[in-house]
Amino acid sequence: MKKTYNLQNLDSAHCAALMETGIRKISGVSDASVSFMTQKLTITVDDTRFDEIMQEVQKTCKKIEPDCIILE
Numbered sequence: 001m002k003k004t005y006n007l008q009n010l011d012s013a014h015c016a017a018l019m020e021t022g023i024r025k026i027s028g029v030s031d032a033s034v035s036f037m038t039q040k041l042t043i044t045v046d047d048t049r050f051d052e053i054m055q056e057v058q059k060t061c062k063k064i065e066p067d068c069i070i071l072e
Contacts, residue, residue: 002031002044009067010039019068022060028053041070 010016016036023032028046035042045053061068 001047001050002042005041005043006071007034007039007041008069008071010034010036010065011067012036015065015068018064019061022064023057026053026056026060029057 010019013036016034019041020032020034023029023034023041023043028049029043030046031042031044033042034040041057043057058070061070
């Protein structure tokens, strides 16, 4: 399943790159892209574990950018 989310309070391109790298390492994520310019996260994940994977994505993003919020 491929989904795109809006990001709020993403402060730098460097943090976006770190988030993208971290998200790609999560088991079940086949692709991820974080764009600082558009403030968007596009992610492709295993459908059967979607909720579990998104919880890990949230944790990963909060570690790198504590103020960043992922909006649907």
